[in-house]
Amino acid sequence: MSGTAKGLNRQQMADRIALEFQDGWIVNLGVGIPTMCSNTDIGDRDIIYHSENGVIGYGPIAPAGEEDLNLVNAGGQNVTLKPGAAVVHHADSFGIIRGGHIDVTVMGAYEVARSGDFANWKIGGAKGGGIGGAMDLAACAKRVFIIMEQTTRSGAPRLVDQCALPVTARGVVKLVATNYGLFEPMGDGFRIREIAPGITLDEVHATVGCKLMVPENLPTVRLVG
Amino acid sequence: MSGTAKGLNRQQMADRIALEFQDGWIVNLGVGIPTMCSNTDIGDRDIIYHSENGVIGYGPIAPAGEEDLNLVNAGGQNVTLKPGAAVVHHADSFGIIRGGHIDVTVMGAYEVARSGDFANWKIGGAKGGGIGGAMDLAACAKRVFIIMEQTTRSGAPRLVDQCALPVTARGVVKLVATNYGLFEPMGDGFRIREIAPGITLDEVHATVGCKLMVPENLPTVRLVG
């Protein structure tokens, strides 16, 4: 995804999603922009970060020179542990996921459909794919939140009628943050909940690939800091 | 079972079964007489005793006054641990059992059929039963050995054509030690491998409820100590 996109930057998209996290939630952050949610200051809300490799309660990235080389998050970054952390093995870690114990999973995506389907594991024409833990998380977390650019590099919508790429799970996405704003799949289309500063409603309409519902009073995206 | 039975006493039955254990075997001993197998001196063979509650590598009963009240075997007796012991939870413990990692399970029984079926969880006319871990162990251990008296208190055979009581598992018993000797279910009958001192072949024939195969040279039961 390009760093020159309009509207929200990567950290701001992550910030906006992080503001949704409630005190005590168990949160799984996917590789890439979702990881940035853990940088967001959301006050004294106590968030428990889980990663697929069995770490429950990881904290910030380890300072250079102080890394524990046997401690990584799902993206392979050397992280730290918060007080109260625990480590389990992979089958138990996905037991936590499949068992419905994850309050929210935040992932990147190529496309999200108005039905809540989304695609993020295989690109067009590829023989292989990269599923990782995404299908387990998508099918089983209590909520799936997506962070992605509003359009592809060539300008095609990522908020679409139907996914063209192979889906990761069906009907699961609850919330999407893009550089253009905050969107909810509603079945028959997307509802825009908040619009990014500097983005016009015309620009949003032009970049959503299906019906768009706009509330009478459309707030601007809440930002932190 | 009565202590006044003829032939082998309880410890001798357990001893005979214990002599079958091979170096490095993982052994699960059922409640009652099978527990006594761990008393048998079988030289320097290194046996790993597993109990259903997740203890791998327990040792002798704890001396009075030195019990760890949070450490019991399957019979609820306070045991000790051998060096190299490990504790797992119940689901993992039965993962060990179902996964085929137990070399032999030794149990009591009411009846053993010539097919290798056996019954040990429910008595006639009872509404409830006591299965415990017996069905998992019987279905999944590499070998099932049984220790029981040759007959019921009223003199009826326990080595039978077909089990009259509800079975614990079908076709699994490899070896039976009774006070009369050592028997193997062979499908069409039982083969007696060894006869107890002081027991006559006529007494054996009279107390087996189906075809009995007797080798030309029938050894007396090997005893230890």
Place this chain on the structure above:
Amino acid sequence: MGQSSKAFPSFHAAVQDIPDGATIGFGGFAMPGVPFNLIKALYEHGARQLILVANTTGGAQQPRMPDIGMLVENGQVKKVICAFTAATRPTDVIPFTKYYESGEVDAELVPQGTLAERMRAAGAGIPAFYTPTAVGTELAAGRETRVINGREYLLEYALPLDYAFIRATRADTFGNLQFHRSQRNFCPVMATAARITIAEVDEDIVPAGAIDPDQVHTAGIFVHRLVKVPPAPDGLWPTRRQERRR
């Protein structure tokens, strides 16, 4: 994490919201891991029509400690799901038998490994699985089986719990638990299967961070309420087993 402790001031406070009809799992195998104090509190609380899951119905050992048989005798139980619904030795008699045979209380008899695995499945999001256990027995009569690689297996379903009552040796404020030796048994499995897990704890509750993350047996995300067991005689503790006279 664990800034606000999950510690409750009393066993009574920890069980007071248990509604009639709840499904409750009880850790424990023989004495170790049995939540004696929570059972006693539930007895005093009086919730009824309960469905109780445990290894045994209790009552076979001396001295008798709080067990689910006592809740049966107190008229609180609709059904038990156990690996033993009769005494281990056929010559013994347990209190439960009378209630079961009269039809006053229902029972589901489940092999111990299947019982543990059904709860593990519930906690791990597996709705059903196949097992070789109990194939060809009365317990499999009329039930669905499937041949896989030439062997017959029985279909078993997950067993979720509303509450798990367990006992641990050590807890931190976030609810991370450690068990001593065979105290562990069903406790960690039930904790994953329950919506609400309540642990009675032998030692004083320590601050979050005091337990090595590598040495946590049950992660705090599975544990919701903690109660420190007071010293005897106010608190109930495992005792030496008395051998039965024969």
Place this chain on the structure above:
Amino acid sequence: MGQSSKAFPSFHAAVQDIPDGATIGFGGFAMPGVPFNLIKALYEHGARQLILVANTTGGAQQPRMPDIGMLVENGQVKKVICAFTAATRPTDVIPFTKYYESGEVDAELVPQGTLAERMRAAGAGIPAFYTPTAVGTELAAGRETRVINGREYLLEYALPLDYAFIRATRADTFGNLQFHRSQRNFCPVMATAARITIAEVDEDIVPAGAIDPDQVHTAGIFVHRLVKVPPAPDGLWPTRRQERRR
């Protein structure tokens, strides 16, 4: 127990009986838990037509350490079973892709949780189970599903291994293992699924009894061969990750 140590004198000695066609699981998630030294020994050993199970095919991280992609490049691999058969980022290229797209090597793509659970099932005697993961996706096309309590689930089968290669921090002579932090990942699961588990170990192997039985992560009954990792440069150790330039 553990009177005769399971320690092997070298990585070479520990892998020398691996036959062509073996199914081998490799622990590890990013750097932690990857048995670099055993992979290197298997590369040198040269067994072919292997079926390899791991989270990824490797090759995406810098500096590159021994990974199963190297075994692929060495012509030793028939098929991989992984949660990633392409790079995590679509713009990256991994060495495996060339061999896969040419048809030289086969691949089975399995969601990570399903991969872990299939090996857990193999170790725990569960031949098959149902999971909600991958329902409605390309991976479920043409496969058996079942509706349980109103939700659709996919049938998945156990995945047994001939060998597991894992890495641990500490081992005793009986093979009891402890892992440090996220070194644990797939390692304990693969150990239960394999007929023969070989562990490379960071620290000197301690006598049986030196590890607290309550704190064993993988029980010695699941571990068959141990090799101490020598200090660098003779032994291979996890390194700091280098951030890719963007």
